[in-house]
Amino acid sequence: MATQKRKRLGDILVESGMITYDQLMAALKEQKVTGARLGDQLVQMEVVTEQQIIEVLEYQLGIPHINLYKQKIDPKIIGIINEELARRYQLLPIERIGERLTVAMVDPLDIFALDDLRLSTGFHIQPAIAKKEEIRLAINRYYGMQKSIDQMVDNMAVKEDESAMSDLQQSDDSPVAKMVNQLIYQATEEGASDIHIDGLESETVIRFRVDGVLRQERTLPKSMHNVLVSRIKILADLNIAEKRLPQDGRFKVDLEIRKIDLRVSILPTVFGEKVVLRLLDTENVSLGIKRLGFSTANEQKFRKMLNSAYGIILVTGPTGSGKSTTLYSALSKLNSEDVNIITVEDPVEYQLKGINQVQVNANIGLTFASGLRSILRQDPDIIMIGEIRDTETAEIALRSALTGHLVLSTLHTNDAISAINRLMDMGIEPFLVSSALSGIVAQRLVRRVCSSCADRYVPTKEERQVFESVGMTVSNLVKGKGCANCNSTGYKGRLAIHEIVVMDDTLREYITRKSSYQTYRAYVEEKDFISMQHDGLMKAAQGITTLEEVFRVTVE
Numbered sequence: 001m002a003t004q005k006r007k008r009l010g011d012i013l014v015e016s017g018m019i020t021y022d023q024l025m026a027a028l029k030e031q032k033v034t035g036a037r038l039g040d041q042l043v044q045m046e047v048v049t050e051q052q053i054i055e056v057l058e059y060q061l062g063i064p065h066i067n068l069y070k071q072k073i074d075p076k077i078i079g080i081i082n083e084e085l086a087r088r089y090q091l092l093p094i095e096r097i098g099e100r101l102t103v104a105m106v107d108p109l110d111i112f113a114l115d116d117l118r119l120s121t122g123f124h125i126q127p128a129i130a131k132k133e134e135i136r137l138a139i140n141r142y143y144g145m146q147k148s149i150d151q152m153v154d155n156m157a158v159k160e161d162e163s164a165m166s167d168l169q170q171s172d173d174s175p176v177a178k179m180v181n182q183l184i185y186q187a188t189e190e191g192a193s194d195i196h197i198d199g200l201e202s203e204t205v206i207r208f209r210v211d212g213v214l215r216q217e218r219t220l221p222k223s224m225h226n227v228l229v230s231r232i233k234i235l236a237d238l239n240i241a242e243k244r245l246p247q248d249g250r251f252k253v254d255l256e257i258r259k260i261d262l263r264v265s266i267l268p269t270v271f272g273e274k275v276v277l278r279l280l281d282t283e284n285v286s287l288g289i290k291r292l293g294f295s296t297a298n299e300q301k302f303r304k305m306l307n308s309a310y311g312i313i314l315v316t317g318p319t320g321s322g323k324s325t326t327l328y329s330a331l332s333k334l335n336s337e338d339v340n341i342i343t344v345e346d347p348v349e350y351q352l353k354g355i356n357q358v359q360v361n362a363n364i365g366l367t368f369a370s371g372l373r374s375i376l377r378q379d380p381d382i383i384m385i386g387e388i389r390d391t392e393t394a395e396i397a398l399r400s401a402l403t404g405h406l407v408l409s410t411l412h413t414n415d416a417i418s419a420i421n422r423l424m425d426m427g428i429e430p431f432l433v434s435s436a437l438s439g440i441v442a443q444r445l446v447r448r449v450c451s452s453c454a455d456r457y458v459p460t461k462e463e464r465q466v467f468e469s470v471g472m473t474v475s476n477l478v479k480g481k482g483c484a485n486c487n488s489t490g491y492k493g494r495l496a497i498h499e500i501v502v503m504d505d506t507l508r509e510y511i512t513r514k515s516s517y518q519t520y521r522a523y524v525e526e527k528d529f530i531s532m533q534h535d536g537l538m539k540a541a542q543g544i545t546t547l548e549e550v551f552r553v554t555v556e
Helices: 009-015 023-034 038-044 050-061 085-091 112-119 131-156 162-170 176-187 221-234 296-306 323-334 368-376 391-402 418-425 429-437 461-468 504-510 517-527 532-541 549-556
Strands: 091-098 099-106 124-129 192-199 203-210 214-220 248-253 259-269 272-280 313-318 341-345 357-360 384-387 405-413 436-448 452-455 478-480 489-502
Touching: 009 023, 009 405, 009 504, 023 038, 023 259, 038 050, 038 192, 038 272, 050 517, 085 112, 085 131, 091 131, 091 461, 099 112, 099 131, 112 124, 112 549, 124 296, 131 176, 131 214, 131 221, 162 549, 176 259, 176 272, 203 221, 203 436, 214 296, 214 357, 221 248, 221 259, 221 272, 259 391, 296 313, 296 341, 296 489, 313 323, 313 391, 313 418, 323 341, 323 384, 323 405, 323 436, 323 478, 341 368, 357 368, 368 384, 368 391, 368 418, 368 436, 391 405, 391 429, 391 436, 405 418, 418 436, 429 504, 436 478, 436 549, 489 532, 489 549, 532 549
Parallel strands: 099 124, 313 405, 313 436, 341 357, 341 384, 384 405
Antiparallel strands: 091 099, 192 203, 192 272, 203 214, 248 259, 259 272, 436 489, 452 478
16 A cells, blocks of 8 residues: 555546546646646646545545534644644645544645655554645644644733733734734635634633634634733723723734734623624725625615615615625715715724714713704705614604605615514604605525536425426525535625615505504515515525525524
């Protein structure tokens, strides 16, 4: 077996029929110019894919394939191989059993790398194969972070007094500062929207929310928790000494690639303060109605509402359902030199050129309601209110909509129709709701099928019945198989599914009579109303998302 593993990659690929001898010769010739590994060269020339190389080595030589996104790695074994060696040969230690060390490698046939590893570690090396991008991300994740963790532990052991610890937290060159920057950089690289830092009884857990789903990234010693939280408080200009009350703040980080705006929320828990960092990539935000994922019918309805001279448009849904992006996209469409647009928000998430944005500050009495009153004295044409949270704000917003202003805002309700009753439950008179309301958009975010590993399949009888229940027929559906591009989840990115209710005279009459939810719902369903679930099913039929995702966000 040992002599078989000494075979060269090119010979193995030719013998397996994956490539021809002429293709190998062409790749070797090109390799002399580029200096790339043969496998990389063949992939670059589109002769084979990285996955095909992995499958051949796994089948022909029995070299196991490791998925580093799913592999649990003990951070203690990372130090067995130094970072310089790991980066030079593109490899990572993943498991140690006695004197045997399993190492994930881009090129498990690299004799020089295997010999170097045996000499430097003293272990018997068991090679495994992993994808290049997975290894690159894992090296950045484990080595950079582990170095900072080790330095933090050393610093904390030496600096026991409070003033020395304060210096450790304040300095931008300290291990804890580097670690926070690495966390943010890594989260940005992986497309995370949030970083969760949870203090548990015996450890601290770091989790990332990627495409709406939380996943555990790594664990840290419990002793590091307070130092880490204090560093984040310093960055967000919060009170380090206050550990009994929730605190909110924000700060910016200038990464090599771009600037990231972070919102900070700190909550006291039994085992220490929990921190959530919301990442706002202000430079890469994609605004525009076309990018919101509306169906053709829903986009026409939404544009019609935005063309109204006055009235209030509500966007509803739970936290994290993309309401702010929809509002900002609407504002960017409405923004022009001949209109005065003013917003009152908490917080201002994205700064839009040419729009006057006001930040709520309850500590000095600047609330949504007081801010809205001041805005009305500024001769606005269009007003955006970040959220209607109370009766006072709701009443001012609706009355503003009646006096010639176009008002946009958000509300927390499960569906579009529920927004009508929610306003009346807040104490707003039915005649005011019916007169001021132009329309309601309800939305949720679903994960997109990864385009790199999308695979068509024949739906089951149960799946076909789901589509038939809304008058749709499907012959095939799409699912992601899982690849390096999507962290083996089968999903990459998100899009919104919507339902839209546009007001008309009949619906206004029902509202004035204070009719029931069922009456409103029955009426809109007689018209051209498309429910959120139906909209999701249409997108699943198009292969953009999956049935599971639609049910995950629409079935109670």
